[in-house]
Amino acid sequence: MGLKERRKREKRERHAQIMAAARKVLFKHGMSMASIKRIAQAAELGVGTLYSYFGSKEDIFIALQEEGLEMLAREIQKIAEDTEDPLTRLRKIARAYLTFSETGKDYFDILNYFLSSPGTVFEHGLKQQIDKHASQVLNILVTAIDSGKQQGVFYTTHPRRHAVILWATLHGLIQFRKMEATLLPGEDFYRLYNQAVDNFIRNLTTKSKSHKL
Amino acid sequence: MGLKERRKREKRERHAQIMAAARKVLFKHGMSMASIKRIAQAAELGVGTLYSYFGSKEDIFIALQEEGLEMLAREIQKIAEDTEDPLTRLRKIARAYLTFSETGKDYFDILNYFLSSPGTVFEHGLKQQIDKHASQVLNILVTAIDSGKQQGVFYTTHPRRHAVILWATLHGLIQFRKMEATLLPGEDFYRLYNQAVDNFIRNLTTKSKSHKL
Amino acid sequence: MGLKERRKREKRERHAQIMAAARKVLFKHGMSMASIKRIAQAAELGVGTLYSYFGSKEDIFIALQEEGLEMLAREIQKIAEDTEDPLTRLRKIARAYLTFSETGKDYFDILNYFLSSPGTVFEHGLKQQIDKHASQVLNILVTAIDSGKQQGVFYTTHPRRHAVILWATLHGLIQFRKMEATLLPGEDFYRLYNQAVDNFIRNLTTKSKSHKL
Amino acid sequence: MGLKERRKREKRERHAQIMAAARKVLFKHGMSMASIKRIAQAAELGVGTLYSYFGSKEDIFIALQEEGLEMLAREIQKIAEDTEDPLTRLRKIARAYLTFSETGKDYFDILNYFLSSPGTVFEHGLKQQIDKHASQVLNILVTAIDSGKQQGVFYTTHPRRHAVILWATLHGLIQFRKMEATLLPGEDFYRLYNQAVDNFIRNLTTKSKSHKL
DNA sequence: TATGAATGAGGTTTCATTCAT
DNA sequence: CATGAATGAAACCTCATTCAT
Structure with missing residues (x-):
């Protein structure tokens, strides 16, 4: 019994070890340079070992992406809980997403990698796993809006x-950031970003939109 | 004289032929599978021939992307010209972008490829060329908004x-479309898309926002 | 423990196997035709395997060259040790170099390859390794002359x-051997070679040259 | 008759034009970068045209090499004629060869290319053509020595x-120059080179060597 | 005769994956 | 279960040479 437990624990540990290595490599060298071999070396494991924990390289990326989304979810969840005012809450969340795209740039790249991959392919339940985490993030936003509605601030x-x-x-804006210099020369990106959030909030705080739809 | 003319024409034709092949391969197999060899085969040309028309694989993609953005620009430009009412104009343009993402899916993928590629690299000159076309598209939107402002409809x-x-x-929404089923189960994407446009318009048509900024 | 040992041995064997193949290809097809692919085929190994033993094609040549110079050094070292008389020693060493150029023709070609390659490039570290071996060879010559000096035979x-x-x-002569028929029609190359050695020795055995310098 | 003459002249002109271009490219980009296309561009001719004047790329190199040897021959011939004293003459010639290896580095590289090429292959009369020019150079040396002999200075x-x-x-020394730093650290190459020439001259100026042979 | 577009084999290198130990 | 050597297809790109005009 104890043996089985240990086995399980060790397995989890190895898994974490690999993820840590993958993360490290990813952040150090970027997506395109993150080869299995490099990750294995960083993990101080044989490549074969990686393959007994992950079916393919893509699987590792998927796991990383989940990790990234989880981290994102955690962060904005905390913000959502810590902030009273619905407006401030939304602003802070938006801000957190921008920060995430900056500090967790590589997680962001992976997300884009999957969003840009061909068709709706994604085979099997992998897609669902990813979507699940994305859903989690979304739910926090929904809750934030909902609670504002409950408080009579949002309509x-x-x-x-x-x-x-x-x-x-927000996602689109961050992606377009690369063209910042051309699209919005001389403008501060943060101002633009905030403007977008403000616009959004103004919409929510304004009544009687239903007749428009 | 005639010979030179013919040479020129043939050159143009080959160029188009290669672009068509690239488009085809891209559409069929996706970005990551679009190798020079495959494109050459699709074009029924030798690999070397491709390289005498394009300096590198990336160059082909850049050309395709320019083509795509040009096409997009042309389309929405026409709409912009043909439509009187600023609101309708914006809606139609938005709609056109969605259509573009559907019918010109490959072009859209390439745009994402460049937006997702590492850093702000791009070797400068190339980036500028791409940005120029993106700028062109943006300008149409700007003009559309501006003219609405002139007509006293937008503020x-x-x-x-x-x-x-x-x-x-719009771009972000189309990207997220891949997660449609999970993020918005049972919802029509078009409705969502239109809602976004409506929100945007509502913002523009509402006065006195300046105090917010 | 035994496994690790075997692994090590196998690794050495593969290394030797690749070197042998490279030598073979080089000898058979000449420097310019010695492609990685061909060497891999000769070694009956996958291309990738070669790259796990050598960082690049050049590395293989460098290894071969070191091997060649080592072999040469060993040979003339043995002669130097086995021969008492300084004059005979020098003559025998010279003779050995000629023999080396004949039996180890490929090694000689590689040496020329490096001596003929553009500039003083060589990426530094590699160059030093090669030079080190060349230095070794030279040192034997130096010692041979030095000991003759000690014995009062050379000045x-x-x-x-x-x-x-x-x-x-000696090296120059061997290189010019290719033009033997034209440059020295009807002459025996060995006689020429020996003459050069004799000239050299005559210089060393003659006193009072210092006033010339 | 006049037409034929013109044809011939034009042919010679084209030939020279190509050689000039090849020389230019060679000296600007070095041997490995001297592709047919580049040469053709430099000559402002079509690649096909080059092939109607030269059977292959190698042929161009051969021609260049002849040119180089001719130039060398001319230079040392002039020196030989202009110098009275046999000793000075030899020294000046040697010096000229070193200079040639420095200023005409690429001619020198080609010479080495041919001297290093596999076996004594060289097929057909090409080899002979090259050898002929080499012979010319050699003859000047022979004459220089011979005349010294006539004057009773050389034996x-x-x-x-x-x-x-x-x-x-001399050739060998120049080739070894690349290893100068390792083989003769802290030594001036010119001193070494001159020493070799001095040694040679000392041999020639010393009598009674015949008993040694 | 002059042209240069087309060729395609060839070059080096990388890397996800397998499998015998 | 862990290993990492071996694989070999596939990637991008170059270039001497040919040949239809």
Whole structure:
């Protein structure tokens, strides 16, 4: 019995060890340079060992992506809990997403990698796993909006829809950041980003939109 | 004289032939599978021939991307010209972008490829060429907003900023479409997309936002 | 324990196997035709395998060259040790170099490859390794001259300088051998070679040269 | 008749034009970078045109090599004619060869290329053509020695043999120059080179060597 | 005769994956 | 279960040479 337990524990440990190595390599050398061999070396394990824990290189990336989304979820969850005012909450969350894209740049790259991969392929349940985590993140946004609605600050009949729009907007902006110099010469990106959030909030705080839809 | 002319024409034709092949391969197998060899085969040309028309694989993608952005620009430009009402114009443009992402999916993928590629690298000159075309697209949006402002329908002191936000929002939404089933189960994507546009317009048509900034 | 040992042995064997294949290919097809692919085929190994033993194609050549120079050093060292008379010793060493150029023709070619390669490039570390071996060979010559000096047979204040001149002369002659038929029609190359050695010795055995310098 | 003449002249002109371009490319980019295309561009001619004047790329190199040897021959011939004293003459010639290896480095590289090429292959009369020019150079050395003999300054029964030895020595030294730093650290190459020439001259100026042979 | 577009074999190198130990 | 040597396909790119015009 104790043996089985130990086995299980060791397995978890190895798993974590590999993930840590993958993360390290990813952040140090970037996605394209993150080869299995390099990760194995960083993990101080044989490549074969990696393959007994992960079915393929892609699997490792998927795991990393989940990790990234989990981390993101945790961060904005904490913010959501710590902030009273719905408006401030939303602003802080948006800000956190931007920060995440900066400090966790590589997690962000992986997310994009998957979002950019061909078609809706993704085979099997892998996609679902990823989506699940994305859903988690989204839910925090939804809750944030919902609670604002409850408090009579936000007006919307489709909180989830708005949540998706917000996230998409922020995500899109961060992606476009690469073209910042050309698209918005002389402008501060943060100002632009905040403007987008403000616009969004203004929409939520304004009544009687239903007749428009 | 005739010979030179023919040479030139043939050169143009080969160029188009290669671009078509690249497009085809890209569409069929996706970005990561689009190797020079495969493109050459699709074009029924030798590998070397491709290299006498394009300096590198990346160059082909850049050309495709320019092509895509040009096509997009042309399409929405036409819409912009053909539509009187600023609101309708914006809606139609947004709609066109969605259509573009559907029918010109490969072009969209390439855009993402460049937006997702590491860092702000791009070797400068190339980046500028791409950005130039992106700028072109953006300018149409700016003009659309500006003209609405002129007509007293839109209120904004930063048309360009708003244009970027709109484009980013639409782009982000289309990217997130892949997670549609999970993020918005049972919802129609078009409705979501339209909602985003409506929100945006509502912002523009509402006065006195300046005190918010 | 035994496993590790075997692994090590196998690794050495593969290394030797690759070197042997490289030598074979080199000898059979010449330097310019010695591609990695061909060497891999000759070694009956995958291309990738070669790259896990050698960092690059050049590395293989460097290894071969070191091998060659080591072999040469060993051979003339043995002669130097086995021969008492300084004059005979020098003659035998010279003779051995000629033999080396004949039996180890490929090694000789590689040496020329490096001596003929562009500039003083060589990426530093590698160059030093090669030079080290060349130095080893030279030192034997120096010692041979030095000991002759000690015995009062040779007169020179710059043994090293003379050693270099001797080696360069022999090397140059062997290179020119290709033009033998034209440059020295009807002459025996060996006679020419010996003459050069004799000239050299005559210089060393003659006193009072210092006033010339 | 006049037409034929013109044709011939034009042909010679084209030939020179190509050679000039090849020389230019060679000296600017070095041997390995001297592709047919580049040469053709430099000559402002089509690649096909080059092939109607030269059978292959190698042929161009052969021509260049002849050119180099011719130039060398001319230079040392002039020196030989302009100098009275046999000793000075030899020294000046040696010096000229060193200078040639420095200023005409690429000619020198080509010479080595051919001297290093596999076996004594060289097929057909190409080899002979090259050898002929080499012979020309050698003859100047032979004459220089011979005339010294006539003047009673040099003593030798085999002027040609000595000439070859001299050339080989100088050539070998120049090749070894690449290993200068290791082989002769802290020594001036010119001193070494001059020493070799002095040694050679000392041999020639000393009588009664015949009993040694 | 001059052209230069087209070729495609060849070059080196990387890397995900397998499998015998 | 852990290992890492071996694999070999695939990647991008170059370039001497040919040949239809």
